[in-house]
Amino acid sequence: MVKPIYKSNDATELLRYAESILLKMTTNSDLFPEPVPSLTTLEGHLNAYRDAYAEARFRDKRAVILKGQKGKDLQETIYRLSHYVDAVAKGDEAMIVAAGFSFTRPTTNRIGRTPQAENLRIENVQVGTGILRVRVKPWKHARLYQFEYRKKGTEEPWTSILHSNSMLEVRDLEMMYTYEFRVSYLGTDTITNFSDIANALVV
Structure with a gap:
């Protein structure tokens, strides 16, 4: 079954992806009536990351660190939203795209649950x-x-x-x-x- 993609390769892609998700989920709010986290939360993290991204262009060390922190916040919000979209779409590619997400198809049918993390x-x-x-x-x-x-x-x-x-x-x-x-x-x-x-x- 297809799944929403939540990872971005770089800072510019993360900004564009978050903007697309916010726009599409707002436009198609009838398909996604109660997103978790809320779109207000997504917009807040997007704006914070956009500001931090602009400040980090001057290569101030503190601004670069702040950009990284805000980027993690935004990425985590997208990750959590992807679970909501996945639950609503139930593998429907059109629904996933309507939420602004790209999607991926599994290449293998790996059986079994996630293994316990080791060597902490x-x-x-x-x-x-x-x-x-x-x-x-x-x-x-x-x-x-x-x-x-x-x-x-x-x-x-x-x-x-x-x-x-x-x-x-x-x-x-x-x-x-x-x-x-x-x-x-x-x-x-x-x-x-x-x-x-x-x-x-x-x-």
Whole structure:
């Protein structure tokens, strides 16, 4: 069954793709009455990324970092919208196109659920920075990697980050606290299958 494509190859393509999705889903709101996330959310992330993209052209380091952060927010919104469109369209190519998405056909009929993420490792990038580098064994069928973390020994909800790479740097962590991490591959079935939890002390 065909699926909506949610990945973009570069910053310019991401902007154009998000603009197309916003325009088409607004125009065809009768086909997509209750999108999740909302189109207001998509528009907000699109505008924020467009502004950050323009500022980053001057190659200011902070602006470039901000562009990356806003790009991740926009990409995650498109990813979540693709699930909504997939559920509504049920493989109908015309419906997917009406939402502004491109689509892909599966090349193989791979059976079985997403495997458990393996070999989760965590290390301090540099003492005193509050940054931990998290790695997991790559999986060639992964569309995205879902990283989650929280302070160890608490009942706080997990903070979730979707990333296209098997390595992620988590920033702004509190010094001398131990955090616990878990990671899941996200494949074509989008079912999470988290790794064993690993802990790390921020120093």
